Amino acid sequence: MIDYLIVGQGIAGTLMGYFLQKAGKRIHVLDNDSPRSSSKHAAGIINPVTGRRFVKSWRIEDLMPFAHQTYQNIELEFEIKVFHHIPLIRTLYDQKDRNNWMLRITDPAYEKYMDGKADLGSYEGQLHPDFSYGQTLQTARLDMPAFIAHFRKYWEKRGEFSISQLSVEDLDIQADSVRWGDLQARQIIFCEGSWGKQNPYFNYLPFRGAKGEIMEVAIPGANFDRILKRKLFILPLENGNYWVGTTNTNWFDHEEPTEEGKAELIEKLQAFLKPDFEIIGHHSAIRPTVKDRRPFLGHHPEQSRLIIFNGLGTKGASLGPYWAAHLVDHLLKGADLDPSVDIRRYPYPAPA
Ligand SMILES: Cc1cc2nc3c(=O)[nH]c(=O)nc-3n(C[C@H](O)[C@H](O)[C@H](O)COP(=O)(O)OP(=O)(O)OC[C@H]3O[C@@H](n4cnc5c(N)ncnc54)[C@H](O)[C@@H]3O)c2cc1C
Structure with a gap:
């Protein structure tokens, strides 16, 4: 037994x-x-500050250090590499966004998670102009x-x-x-x-259940090394391609990827990314929401x-x-x- x-x-x-x-x-x-x-x-992103109002995730002070420690212990124990610290840059769409971001940074409960200066790294010159950017600190990704x-x-x-x-x-x-x-x-x-x-x-x-659709894309010549969030995430994968997502809907009648979902992802990606991309895969799954x-x-x-x-x-x-x-x-x-x-x-x- x-x-x-x-x-x-x-x-x-x-x-x-x-x-x-x-x-x-x-x-x-x-x-x-x-x-x-x-x-x-899943992209496996661990991001302490989320949403349009830049709010700390629920119980993040307990959850995040424990998650980091667990994945790092597992990496050592099994000699695998699945957990990556990776910067996350997010678009600030207008002056109001920027003010809210800067206001949060002055809050001691937030200062360790947010930076007013964002380093675009190799995205520099590859993005259609946006108002401004902020950088979330302590972000990481589990290769789920x-x-x-x-x-x-x-x-x-x-x-x-x-x-x-x-x-x-x-x-x-x-x-x-x-x-x-x-x-x-x-x-x-x-x-x-x-x-x-x-x-x-x-x-x-x-x-409940929330359906998400994602794409894997190849971007010839790109060498992005951080996560960028502008309505959707673009995230570098180990195979040199990029994970792009996601749609999010509570109303769906089947679990399969849809043409509408794909069109939404393409439109959102083209709205900020200059280089051409090639779609390698398009997938969907239902998040177990409650x-x-x-x-x-x-x-x-x-x-x-x-x-x-x-x-x-x-x-x-x-x-x-x-x-x-x-x-x-x-x-x-x-x-x-x-x-x-x-x-x-x-x-x-x-x-x-
Ligand atoms: C597009 C997308 C992007 C996401 N991005 C992120 C992200 O960046 N960061 C993050 O933290 N989370 C993200 N998530 C959410 C994350 O995927 C979920 O929180 C998490 O994967 C849920 O895990 P789970 O083990 O509960 O469910 P699942 O991963 O769905 O696992 C359940 C498993 O049980 C199996 N199963 C079910 N019933 C049975 C049965 N009766 N008998 C045998 N097998 C069964 C299923 O086949 C499945 O393998 C994302 C989700 C989606 C869809």
């Missing part, structure tokens, strides 16, 4: 597996290998696809990973364990991303062997490590869950 069966190997399932195994627990990880996994298409691929290979070699779709109807929930086929585990952790809302045990939670924008952690109210870790929304790279470790502390040491992420903040069953 293993300790934990983990369902879903995006960033959520991967981090759960990592922390549980580090604590000496026996795990098995399942993933259905969907090309629409959010983590397979490589991170996940690394752990998949590692667990595959150890016989701890299978490609499989788990249907909860096939679970045999017993007094001391849960059985799924030949696998018997003390508990199951569902890390199903946007598919979580189809899980009959957890679909009472207010899942009504109150806080993760879902905890046990099913009636079936305590069933556990959820989900709701990482638009920020899996920064939220994932801290809240995965928090859930592991709860499972292994009995630590209380933070009420802001505990699924008991929602009534069960959901009111009609």
